[in-house]
Amino acid sequence: MEEVDKIIIVSLRTIGCDIEDEIASLKEFSTELIVSSAVQCIKTILKQDVDLPNTLPGGMSARFRMGTGLANYIQELGYKGEIGYQTFLYSNESEIRKVFMFLVDRLPKDTVETTEEPMGSSALLQRAIASTVLRQMNSPWISPNLKKDSITWRGKPPMWQREGSCAMCNYHASKMKFPSGTGDLTKKVPKELKSYYCECLPYITNQTRNHKDTAPSILEEIASEISAQLEWENEWNSQGLASRLSEQEYKAKKRQRIQKRLAETLRQDFKRSQEASSSRSAQDLQQVLDKMGSRTSAGKTKGSRFTHTEQLVFAKDEVVSQIGTEAEKPHTEEELQKKREEEVLGLKEELESLSSKLDQLDLEVKKYSAGVKQMEEEITTQTRQNVEKEENYKVKKRTLDLLPDAENNIAKLQGIVDSSAQKLVTLANQWEKHRVPLIEQYRELKELNSKKESEAEKKLEEIKVFRQKMKEVADDARSKEEMLKHLNAEYNSMNKDEKRSGYTKRMMEIMSSIKKQRAGIDKVLTDTKSIQKEINSLSGKLDRTFTVTDELIFRDAKRDESVKKAYRYLAALHESCEQLVQTVADTGVIMREIRELEDQIENESKNKVLSNLEKITSDYQQMKKENQSMVEKIKHKS
């Protein structure tokens, strides 16, 4: 019974009954504890709050009512045994045990939480390694010539394993190209590009020289694109948004910045190299730089002009120096050097003067061009004035023409004016007639349009919401599936449930103890049997010896007086011995009776009859008192 009690107590604790640690069996349960545990059980089974207090109330009648209610609930749950208020209030161990066994059995299983942690990833890895090694150790060896690319398929289900490295190759990635944006109709792909995509571009698996490089190349493409995207997002979030520019502007600005910096560095380097030697290549670089600068800045023509002149000057320089070298050939090195220096100096001066002249000229050119512009402007204003004046002149001429026949002409003119005014009025009327319905129609259409627009917007909104929902639901489903998988795996791994195994262990223990006990009982039985046998044989022997001695002594007693006495003694001895044996047997019987009675007493005492009686009497008295007080109250009221 201890095992059962333990299981019951553990289950009660898991559903949240406050059972102290010292309590190890149902015998130690107090009435309060029994009631509160039973209520807790019922609440857990029905999964709702029931109208039962968790603790025993003070009033006797309330107690009685609560006991009856509890009994009713348990009967509703399907308890077959006898149950009533007395089961809880005046408890009896075996009955309480039965009730709790029933309740614990009905407890929902999921409340018994199984908090086994999922296996750690390191353990999983360990296991995976172990299984791979085991599979490989168990697979037979075959000659390398028989393996395709040194791969073998082993195990069930077949898994591949590499047993050689002849098929290995280096990670070699090359640039891949594939059409993009062909599905997006809003983006216009240039015709040439399109025809290149259609006619010339090979399929992506057919682009590398070696087919083996296809996979690495594609992987590399993916990785680089993802990292570029990430990099851009980072930059945009950290700096781009702060600059309050649109994406294109930001990019353009960045490009400009980089170009500027590039140009600056190159320029500096060029200066440095110019100090060392004014070589032609450096000059070229200067050109490149200026071109680059011109591309970024607006003054394109100016820059290029500058470079042109520079080129010109330089070319002249070259010519001069060539001539110089030809003329100075016969002189010594030093002289040459000197001359050259002088020449260089002279040339430099010349260059400076030329460039200053050039600057001046430039300035002049500017001035002139400004003058030209001014003049042009003047010309346009003049022509405009001219046209206006011509118009004026025409009007004036006509009025002058009309002057001689003034009155007639005035009347004519008046007529024309009147008729045109009338015409205007009728036209206005007509226009008004047409206008009103048109305006109305316009308004209607406008309204309709706005309605439609708002509807479309609404629909768009709805679509958005639906899409969101769809995604959410899909996500949900996926996560649930994953959970299911996870739980399934857990469930599989948990087959040897801790609790279950504990129970089975305990059951096995109980079984073994029962076996042991049975063996003990068997042993005792055989012992008693053998003792019985011994007793029987001994008594038989005794009987026989007694008859023999009896006969012997009886024969002798006829002749001898003393022997007669001995015979009498013998008879007495025999008789008293028999009596003794009888007494021993009687004691045995009595002892057994005593034991039986003791058992009975224990059984009775288990029922706590006395204490229950006492409780009942005290409860009875209390009830009486309550009744009396109530009667008094009623009397008072009446």
Place this chain on the structure above:
Amino acid sequence: MLLMFEDQHKEHLSFLTQVSPDVVKEFCRISMEFIRKGTNPKIFQGAAQKLNVDVDTVHHGVEGLMYLLTESSKLMLNEIDFQDSIMTLGFDEDTRQTLLEIYLQNRREIRTILSEMTMDLPHYHNLEWRFDVQLASRSLRRQTTPTVLFKLHTEDSGVKDTTILQTDPVNLLHLTKVLDEALQEMKSPYCRRIVRNIK
């Protein structure tokens, strides 16, 4: 098996028959020294002066002894054969005994020195191993590929060399099995019979 002496060799050694066993012993010591470390002509001169004989004679004597010792060691002459071989050289009993002792003492060393001179193949010196599991690579994440890495140390005429090798469990088992069989082959009756007969 007996050692056959050429006439010239006999002549060279005949000098030693004329001197006392102690001198012979000294000569033997010098010969061993020379076998170990190469000849040193200065010692010849000293010995020649001491014994009051020609340098060439001493030279020939020592070289003759060296030849005698190496040749007999090369052929792995046993005691009796060695004694029988030098019988013809006309040494007296004591000297022969001395020579025999010296031969027996030094035969092992001489053979080691000789074996160092022989042709050598790259041979096994040591093997280190370790067990790795490849868990991921640049192009394939999530794998468990067990590999065994070997560092094989070989030696060729004193030059050490290492080779890095790898294998997988299947081939490792195969390798072990085959080489173990090779090792067991030496203990087979057939091989044992051959070993017995060649000796």
Place this chain on the structure above:
Amino acid sequence: MELPQSMQDALTLAGESIHIPDAQFPSFVEVAFRGVINSNERNAIENLKEFTSKDPAAVKEAYAGLVAMVIEAAKQDTDIESLSSLLEDCKFPPERIKEVSETYQKNKPALQILLGSVGRTPAHIVDVDWRLDYYVKNNHMEKVNEAVYLITLKTELPSQKELQEVQFSCSQEQLQDLVGKLKDACKCLERISQG
């Protein structure tokens, strides 16, 4: 699993029946997988004549998207669920998702073999030959009389079809040492395989 935007766009095209008609979709997927796995079928897509009448550029883009997705999935060892979710994001209809997933599942080992064969390794021992000699004498010495093993390790080197050889000799004692060490390694593996 993550794909860059351009690849996702390309993949989306593969799910649209305007570009790849439903009837041709299975063979399109099959050909994409074979194009990745088999070197002599790398251009099998061109032999599918049905696609030539449509917009070839779109077909090429869709093909590239599918191929990239397949390779990246195999690299990450992606399971069917996350694959399907990616395809869902690319607006694949359910039956196409099923088709792709099934083909992926079927070809995953082959893809992973392909990806696993990228990389460098030291020489890989695949076989061993041995020869037992009885060393009798040499020009300097007679009666050497010892066993000498000549061992040839056959190795494979990356991207070389021919087997290479590592050759060395060893005496009986040395072989004993070698075999002992190898047995050690085997024992170690056995212990690991027991978990």
